[in-house]
Amino acid sequence: MKLDSKIPSGPIQDKWSNHKFSSKLVNPANKRKYNVIVVGSGLAGGAAAATLGELGYNVRCFCYQDSPRRAHSIAAQGGINAAKNYQNDGDSVYRLFYDTVKGGDFRAREANVHRLAEVSNSIIDQCVAQGVPFAREYGGTLDNRSFGGAQVSRTFYARGQTGQQLLLGAYSALSRQIATGQVKMYNRHEMLDVVVEDGRAVGITTRNMVTGDVESWAADAVLLATGGYSNVYFLSTNAAGCNVTAAYRAYKKGAGFANPCYTQIHPTCIPVHGDQQSKLTLMSESLRNDGRVWVPKKAEDVGKDPNSIPEEDRDYYLERKYPSFGNLAPRDISSRSAKEACDDGRGVGPKVGDQRNGVYLDFRDSINRLGKDKIAERYGNLFDMYERITAENAYERPMRIFPALHYTMGGLWVDYNLQTTIPGLFALGECNFSDHGGNRLGASALMQGLADGYFVIPYTLGNYLGNIPVGEAGKHNPDSPAFRASKEMVKAHNDRLLHIKGKRTARSFHKELGHIMWEYAGMARNAAGLQKAIGMISQLRAEFWSDVFVPGSEAELNNELERAARVADFLEFGELLCRDALDRDESCGGHFREEHQTADGEAVRDDENFCNVSVWEHKGDKEAPVKHIEPLEFDNVKLTVRSYK
Amino acid sequence: MNLKLKVWRQPSQEAAGKFEIYDIESVSEDSSFLEMLDILNERLLEKGEGPVHFDHDCREGICGMCSLTIDGIPHGPERATTACQLHMRHFKDGDTITIEPWRAKPFPVVKDLVVDRTAFERIIQSGGYVSVNTGAAPDGNAIPIPKKDADFAMDAAACIGCGACVAACPNASAMLFTSAKASQLNTLPQGRPEKDRRTLAMVSTMDAEGFGNCTNYGECEAVCPKEIKLDMIAKLNRDFAVASVKNLFGKAG
Amino acid sequence: MQVTTILFSSLVKKYLMAVTGLIGVGFVAGHLLGNLQVYSLLGGADAFNAYAYKLHHLPYGLLWIVRIVLLATVAVHVWMAVLLTIENKRARPEGYADNSTVQATYASKTMRWSGVILLAFIIFHIAHYTTRSVPGMKYNETIEKVPLMKEGKPVMQSGEVVMTFDAYTMVVQGFSNLPVSIFYIVAMGLLCLHLTHGVSSMFQSVGLRNHSWQKRLDKIALVYGWGIFLGFISIPISILTGVVS
Incomplete structure (x- = not known):
């Protein structure tokens, strides 16, 4: 396996522009001769299928749900980042790039991240034009909020349903292409294999989930936008149907799998209630702005009514360990601290197995300081959701939270063109590994999915297809x-x-x-x-x-x-x-x-x-996989130690 | 808690269906309704029987995939709650619960409690979009949108397309879904250039799919997990009247 | 888009239902106001008969125009109801085992039945008091004409007293028949039910209702429905109890 990241030369600001200019183009009249398969219809897949359809390619799009609009991108709550600097607070493409590289703990590829920051602004424009109802100011302009500890307000949002709204936007564009016949949509189809011929991806094998028919589909290129693999942990915030099958079977066919160990844990989920639980529900991290995290100091207090535990017997461990960040310590740090407290026998809530896995997130002090109405105004919907699931009133009793698997930064290895190690096979969105390094920042997942689908793949795929002679386009035989x-x-x-x-x-x-x-x-x-x-x-x-x-x-x-x-x-x-x-x-x-x-x-x-990036190559079912390395170079952002003390 | 379940079983679209009765014991009150069905299925599998098929995915009330009529009410007795967010503590020990699929001609049963809702897809495909290609958009702030309009559009856009409105309507009408989708775009300046076209097309597709007619029962509003209001239907009624008249004179946009 | 596609759309049926409903709503209000003249406080026998005479002698054949419009209204209203019923049944070939509803009102759920019975009533009512052709109640043959009165004096034309049909006596005789009165009262009850859903609903159908107006319109509909009900049934009750004779 040879890893060539194909990062364009030149200063970081010019790489993407230069690359677009030097990419091959497919003549508009010839585009219809090329067949493209898109697997997955979330933000990345839906956006890619719609955009490629608009360009004139023949697209087939597959999803396992009964409608492309149900992909799990829909569940993202918080928002989407963009370097618009509408708030005049010092944001810029470079700052978004810088924050993302640093937030990724220096394990992402600089060139990809810069491109992501560059196209972020176009995403907002595109979504507004599609009719995505972003939150607005009274003056009619777009509203922003600060998210995930960012120093600038660059997050665009649509109530607590930003992922849903962005997905519906992409879905509407996709539906328009389906109506024209440019995209053919296959719902309730599951991709079960990538077909590789002469070293190139030339199609896929699917199972029609209703009839059970196993079918072959040929194309000039295959795009995987099949999401992450959090469900390998069984309990996660992912949808019940999310799975690694498409990416994993591509890996078995020769695509390198990069950094599978990079998984993100979200600290504010509702704890597991028992062994009949099927999934975990996330609550917005914004709760940590006003809630204080604690566990009892003494293990014998864990079963007691939390309101009866006096102040001196409470351990506000985040405030104790990280005095400057306190309850707002980053996701990984606050998650680990919660686990430590529970492993120490001081977790709260019901016993599941032999341990109580939960910590308190207490709003008592905020309610006393700001009043119940203010807290209700800020978090009312989250308190309602919490009560619906746990039957506990968080105004009167501290919430119980626990970390849960939420997002996976690892994925199929791709080069700058989003192409995997199999020519003709591309990976987009959470399915690839490229932009978040070891850790993803809040409100960046939506940005990456749409960047890949709307603004990256249309160019890089054109470059790939442009190298296939027109005479050979659309000639793969699904009966070969x-x-x-x-x-x-x-x-x-x-x-x-x-x-x-x-x-x-x-x-x-x-x-x-x-x-x-x-x-x-x-x-x-x-x-x-x-x-x-x-x-x-x-x-x-x-x-x-x-x-x-x-x-x-x-x-x-x-x-x-x-x-x-x-x-x-x-x-x-x-x-x-x-x-x-x-x-x-x-x-x-x-x-x-x-x-x-x-x-x-x-x-x-x-x-x-x-x-560096660890890229694993499958060597057969009986052999151990082999690791390859893509070294990472940081020419623009200096390697520093993250510290939240 | 122990429950008796009366569940619709139907092997395939063509086959006849019937109710089966299952007794299910020791279900946690903290389980969601779908987790309760998971438990039922695990127990059926342990006995070597086929599980009850039902649609579900996100299990947090946003994907719109779950589609169960519980004791005659789509998504069950709790207001503004999808079946996946309904918890068993709202039932009593010893209850008999009837579980049926969505029932409407345009939503044929695929298997057991799974129905085919692609009729909704075709309604969207006929006009539920703004015709703007990727890259053709002006700056996001180029057109100011009054907050009131943006909020109304968001109220409409909250629809998750689950189909509970159709399932609940005594006429199996799809007006709440169609009107929410059309009203979102008809309200925003971005969607106005093709407002008439969209309105006429989406309504005629809805009719052609075989949904019933809206006669203002209001059941759709009552069961909608996202609390979409009848206001959306009133707006579509109005938009359609205007578009029809404009169309008569060749002026429809 | 094809005009025919629009014409046969579900929403046009809804509009027709609403518009014909509105005409009906106006008609019953006018009808009630005319009827209330049977009370001596509001006119009594002479006024009532004069009112009937006037209606029958409207210029330019207006009476027949109104009658045709009203008949057409009823016909369209019924025709749409039939179409809607057929199509709505077709949209759910397999029903639910459990037919629970959450917020649909009793009135909305019984529109079909209240409508069918009202139609039967309307036919009887026309046969009874307009064409006077119900066997045993052929009032044209049994009730003698009376002089047309104006301000207590007979109206003279070309030196002769103008005679007119004694509609007042017809009403009194008609409602003295207990089964007829009971049918009438039941029908008015159903009309009230029909209106409490219909009056608010027609604003929704033509898109002139929103969430806050829905509550107001629902109340207006309720008040209107009850007003119509009480107004109409007061007449047979007054006759049966001897208040009007």
């Missing part, structure tokens, strides 16, 4: 041996799952895998634990393949077959994640290795050995 082999492989895989006829459900395996991942590859990791996890996962995988029960047949809507196939991939991918976490012998961003911390528990990076 490569397609037939892929189809047979997919059918055989499903067949195998259906014929094990074991005793355990796919969900029970998924749950067990989730426990292992959370325990050993969650917020804090160490070598011994990761090694143990690798062993446990491989054992669990063996058990899965001998004892899973999948009812029904291939030729029908069969949720259990879908689930089993996804869990099978998670069972392999989880191991890859642990391997990467074990290999990355440093702490950085969302990856915290207990061996690498300061005396106060701060992450310690190892720039000497790990200022």
Whole structure:
């Protein structure tokens, strides 16, 4: 595997402009001769499919939901960043670039991040033109807020439903293209393989989830926009259907997988209530602006009514450990501190397993200072949501929160053109690894998904297709041996799952895998634990393949077959994640290795050995994957130590 | 808690369906309704039986995928709540709960409680967009939008397209969905140039899909998890009347 | 877009329902005001008969124009109701086992039945008092003509007393029949129900209602419906109890 990042030369400000100019173009009259497949219809996929359709390419778009507008981008609450500087508070493209590189703990590629910051402004313009109802001032101009500890107000938002509104915008553009026939939409289709012919991606194999038909689709290029892999932890804030299958099967076909160990934990989720729980719900981080985080000082107090615990018996641990940032300490730091407190036996809330996993987020002091009305005005909808789920009134009793898996920075390795190591196979949005490094800043996920879909891929894909002679465009045969082999492989895989006829459900395996991942590859990791996890996962995988029960047949809507196939991939991918976490012998961003911390528990990076991207190459089911390295160079932002003391 | 579930089972679109009764024990009150169905399915699987199929995805009330009629009410008894956000503490130990799919001709049952809602897709495709290509947009602040209009558009845009309005309407009308989608764009200056065209097209597609007619029961508003108001329907009624007259004189935009 | 597509759209049916409903709402109000003249306080027998005479002698055949418009209104209203019912049934071929509703009013859910019974009533009512052709109640044959009175004196034309049909006596005789009065009162009850949904609903249908006006219009509809109900039923009750004779 050869990693060529294809970063254009020149000063960082000019790289993207130069690259666009030097990229090949496809003649407008010829575009319709090229077929493009887009897998996934969230912000990245939906935006890409719509835009490529507008340009005149023949696009086929696939999603597993019953409508492209249901992709999980819809659940993002907070907002989307852009360097508009409408607030005149000193923002600029360079500052957004700088903040993102630094926030990513110096593990992202500078050139990609700068491009992201450059196109951020066009995204806002585009979305406004589509009719996205962003919040506005009385004067009619766009409103901004500060988000995730940023020093400037650069976040655009639509109530608490920004992701939904941006997705509906992209979906409306996509729908317009579907109506013209330029994009053909395939709902309830799951991609199960990438077809590679002569070293190029030439199509995919899908399963129609309603009829069970396994079908081949040929194209000149394949775009994956299939999201992240948080669900390898079973419990996460991702949708129930989110999975790693598309990305993982691309990896098995030769695409390098970069930095799988970079996972982001969100500190303010509603804690697990019991073993029947299927997902975790996130609450906006803004709650930490007015809430104080604490646990009892004494372990014997954890079961008591929190209001009865006197001030001197409370441990406001974030304020104690990080006096200057206090309750606003960054996501990874505040998440880890919560886990430490719970591991110390001082967690609160119901016991799940043998531990109470929750800490208090207390609004008592803010209510006393500002009044209940003010708090209700700021967080009323969140308090309602909390009450709906927990049946507790957070005005009268402190909220319970706990960190949860939320976003994954790792993904398929891509070069500057968003092309994976397989020519013709591109990865967009959360599915790729490129822009967030070791840690993603708040309100940047939406920005990246739309940047990739609206403003990056239309140029870089054109460059790729422009190199395919017009005479060869659209000529791939979906009946060729490569397609037939892929189809047979997919059918055989499903067949195998259906014929094990074991005793355990796919969900029970998924749950067990989730426990292992959370325990050993969650917020804090160490070598011994990761090694143990690798062993446990491989054992669990063996058990899965001998004892899973999948009812029904291939030729029908069969949720259990879908689930089993996804869990099978998670069972392999989880191991890859642990391997990467074990290999990355440093702490950085969302990856915290207990061996690498300061005396106060701060992450310690190892720039000497790990200022790079780890890219894993699949070597077959029986062999260990091989690591390749893309070195990272920081010419513009100086490597510094993150400190929140 | 222990419950009796009366669940609609239908193997496929063509096959006939019927209710099956299941007893389910020791469900946590803190479980969501869908988690309760997960438990049911795990127990069915342990017995070697096929699970009950139902649509779901985000499980936090925003994707609009879940679609259960619970005791005759789409998304169940709680106001402004999707089935995935409905918790079992709102039921009593020993309750019998009837679970049915959305029922409407344009939403055929695919399997058990799963229905096909692609009719909604075609309504959007007929006009639920602003015709602007990527890259053709002016600056975001070039056209000021009164806060009142932006807020109204957001009220409309909150629709998650779940189809509960159709399921609840005694006539299986899709007016609340269609009107919310049209009103969002018809209100904003960006959507005004093609307002008439959009309005006429979306209504005629809605009719052609076989939805019923709105007769102002207001059930859609009552079950809408995002509390979309009948105001949206009134606005579409008005916009359509204006567009029809303009169309008659060849002046529709 | 094709004009026919628009013409057959669901919303045009709704508009027609609303517009014909509005005409009906206006008509029942006017009808009630005319009827209330049976009370001596508001006129009594002579005034009532004079009112009837005047209606029958409107210039330019206005009476027939009004009658045709009203008949057409009823016909369109009924026709749309039939179309809506058929289409709405078709939109849900398989119903729910549990038919619960949340906020739909009783009136809205019974529009179809109140409408059908009202239609039957309207037919009977026309046969009863307009064409006077109900067997056993052929008032043209049984009630003698009376002089047309104005300010207590008979109206003279070409030296002769103008005679007119004694509509007042017809009403008294008509409502002295208990089953007829009961049917009338029940029908007026249904009309009241029909109006409490219809009056507010027609504003919604033509897009002239929003959330705050909905509450006001619902109240107006309620008051109007009850006003119409009480006004109309007071007459048979007064006749049956002997207040009017």
